[in-house]
Amino acid sequence: MNADAGTIAMPDTIDEALDAMAANPDLIPVAGATDLFVHWPEHLEAHERSYLDLSHLHELRGITFTEETITLGAGTSYWDVIRDPRFRDELPILVNAARTVGAVQIQTRGTWAGNIANASPAADGVPALMACDATVHLASAARGETTVPLADFYLGYKQMRREPDELITRITLPRRAYDFQYFEKVGARNAQTIAKVGVSMTHAAESGWRIAAASVAPVTLRCRNLEAQLDDEGRPASPDDFESALQADGVAPIDDIRSTAAYRSKVIACIIWHALA
Amino acid sequence: MPQIQLTLNGSPATVDYEPHHRLLDTLRYGLALTGTKEGCGEGECGACTVLIDGRPANSCLVPTYQARGCDVRTVESIPAETLRPLLESGATQCGACTPGVVVTSAWVRSNPELIETHTLRQLMAGNLCRCTGYDGIIDGVQQGLDMDAESRGAKP
Numbered sequence: 552m553n554a555d556a557g558t559i560a561m562p563d564t565i566d567e568a569l570d571a572m573a574a575n576p577d578l579i580p581v582a583g584a585t586d587l588f589v590h591w592p593e594h595l596e597a598h599e600r601s602y603l604d605l606s607h608l609h610e611l612r613g614i615t616f617t618e619e620t621i622t623l624g625a626g627t628s629y630w631d632v633i634r635d636p637r638f639r640d641e642l643p644i645l646v647n648a649a650r651t652v653g654a655v656q657i658q659t660r661g662t663w664a665g666n667i668a669n670a671s672p673a674a675d676g677v678p679a680l681m682a683c684d685a686t687v688h689l690a691s692a693a694r695g696e697t698t699v700p701l702a703d704f705y706l707g708y709k710q711m712r713r714e715p716d717e718l719i720t721r722i723t724l725p726r727r728a729y730d731f732q733y734f735e736k737v738g739a740r741n742a743q744t745i746a747k748v749g750v751s752m753t754h755a756a757e758s759g760w761r762i763a764a765a766s767v768a769p770v771t772l773r774c775r776n777l778e779a780q781l782d783d784e785g786r787p788a789s790p791d792d793f794e795s796a797l798q799a800d801g802v803a804p805i806d807d808i809r810s811t812a813a814y815r816s817k818v819i820a821c822i823i824w825h826a827l828a
Numbered sequence: 829m830p831q832i833q834l835t836l837n838g839s840p841a842t843v844d845y846e847p848h849h850r851l852l853d854t855l856r857y858g859l860a861l862t863g864t865k866e867g868c869g870e871g872e873c874g875a876c877t878v879l880i881d882g883r884p885a886n887s888c889l890v891p892t893y894q895a896r897g898c899d900v901r902t903v904e905s906i907p908a909e910t911l912r913p914l915l916e917s918g919a920t921q922c923g924a925c926t927p928g929v930v931v932t933s934a935w936v937r938s939n940p941e942l943i944e945t946h947t948l949r950q951l952m953a954g955n956l957c958r959c960t961g962y963d964g965i966i967d968g969v970q971q972g973l974d975m976d977a978e979s980r981g982a983k984p
């Protein structure tokens with residue numbers, strides 16, 4: 552156990568936060584705490600860890616739209632996006648995804664960056680951002696800022712390209728004239744549900760298809776083979792015609808508490824096929 | 829013990845806390861504001877709902893230190909006379925969910941523009957109730973909104 556165990560760093564600036572991370576890479580960043588604090592009283596070992604509170608960092612707040620780029624500060628919550636008319640007009644895919652996360656009490660606290668860093672393959676924010684070609688901006692005191700495309704961010708189950716001394720500072724999206732945006736989550740009910748299968752899709756003339764799938768592999772998958780198939784051949788005669796592309800993309804669902812592999816394989820192809828109708 | 833300052837139910841407050849305390853613990857056990865209930869402790873049920881800077885949040889998922897400098901409102905701050913529609917519509921039976929329902933309902937009533945983008949069922953979806961079947965809750969919120977609209981209309 553280190554000397555700082557159980558302490559909470561409460562920086563006022565990003566620089567202070569990064570210095571704290573450099574001094575103690577065991578610090579756990581806390582944003583909305585909607586993942587970290589689930590069943591908190593039972594996690595006694597977690598009480599002994601040290602944390603870095605991001606919730607009051609004004610520099611992480613704010614959403615900006617420039618001609619080419621949309622930037623979400625890492626402190627951006629789902630509710631910030633739901634209530635922002637610019638997203639309702641231009642990126643309803645993100646609004647639709649945000650509105651399926653938990654319920655309002657989760658949406659007001661939970662952040663998009665926390666969703667990325669939590670690295671659940673069943674996340675809802677991650678596939679929607681991935682279908683919009685999001686880039687993750689990371690910063691550290693030692694190496695300054697680096698960027699990683701969200702589609703390349705995950706290396707395996709809960710493994711990601713984030714060094715222990717790095718914070719996510721913002722998420723950027725290219726601004727595009729999408730002619731198609733689609734978010735679907737199949738769950739046991741409408742609110743407070745984790746995806747059995749999730750699909751996010753966009754299409755723009757300049758970028759072609761983007762398809763991201765959740766809950767069908769150890770990581771949220773960008774389905775590049777399927778994108779290429781759709782770019783080249785359009786919608787096939789049957790959802791079964793997606794099978795080889797989806798397999799090549801790494802779709803390999805499992806049986807678990809929420810669903811079965813067979814159901815997931817069938818449903819993901821059907822959702823995509825129906826979305827294109 | 830470390831302390832934070834916040835605005836609690838409209839008044840400035842300085843509060844002792846342990847680094848591992850949730851806002852729910854601080855309210856109930858530190859400040860004896862026991863109106864806020866713990867149901868699930870995992871953000872599902874909404875019994876622990878409070879308003880933080882005007883937005884509903886599950887206090888079981890909020891570290892107390894995150895409330896520093898914030899405006900926190902608990903069910904104790906909701907005026908009793910605003911509860912009549914919930915009472916009359918059968919929005920409460922055993923009462924376990926009721927404080928959270930009351931807080932979320934008060935938030936909806938003070939932000940009536942929310943119903944331009946959301947249904948009442950969507951807005952209330954984070955408050956689980958085992959007893960009422962929800963119709964009484966939704967009716968109560970709707971009646972509250974109607975009353976508020978009426979009294980706004982009545983004022984010159």
Ligand SMILES: Cc1cc2nc3c(=O)[nH]c(=O)nc-3n(C[C@H](O)[C@H](O)[C@H](O)COP(=O)(O)OP(=O)(O)OC[C@H]3O[C@@H](n4cnc5c(N)ncnc54)[C@H](O)[C@@H]3O)c2cc1C
Pocket residue numbers: 579580581582583584585586587588589605625651652653654657660661662663664665666667668669673674675676717718719720743744745746870871872
């Ligand atoms: C009842 C309930 C329902 C939920 N429903 C859904 C759902 O429907 N869909 C869904 O996708 N998720 C859901 N979640 C999970 C959770 O709300 C989301 O994953 C949320 O986006 C997490 O964000 P946060 O800010 O609360 O993260 P936190 O809990 O604060 O942190 C999560 C992880 O990210 C790290 N982290 C946070 N911010 C940063 C940063 N800036 N840089 C580096 N690391 C960081 C933390 O260290 C931690 O490891 C639900 C949770 C609950 C409790």
Ligand code: FES
Pocket residue numbers: 865866867868869870871872873874875876877886887888889
């Ligand atoms: S006790 Fe907080 S949501 Fe259930």
Ligand code: FES
Pocket residue numbers: 919920921922923924925926956957958959960
């Ligand atoms: S009245 Fe019993 S849980 Fe709602």
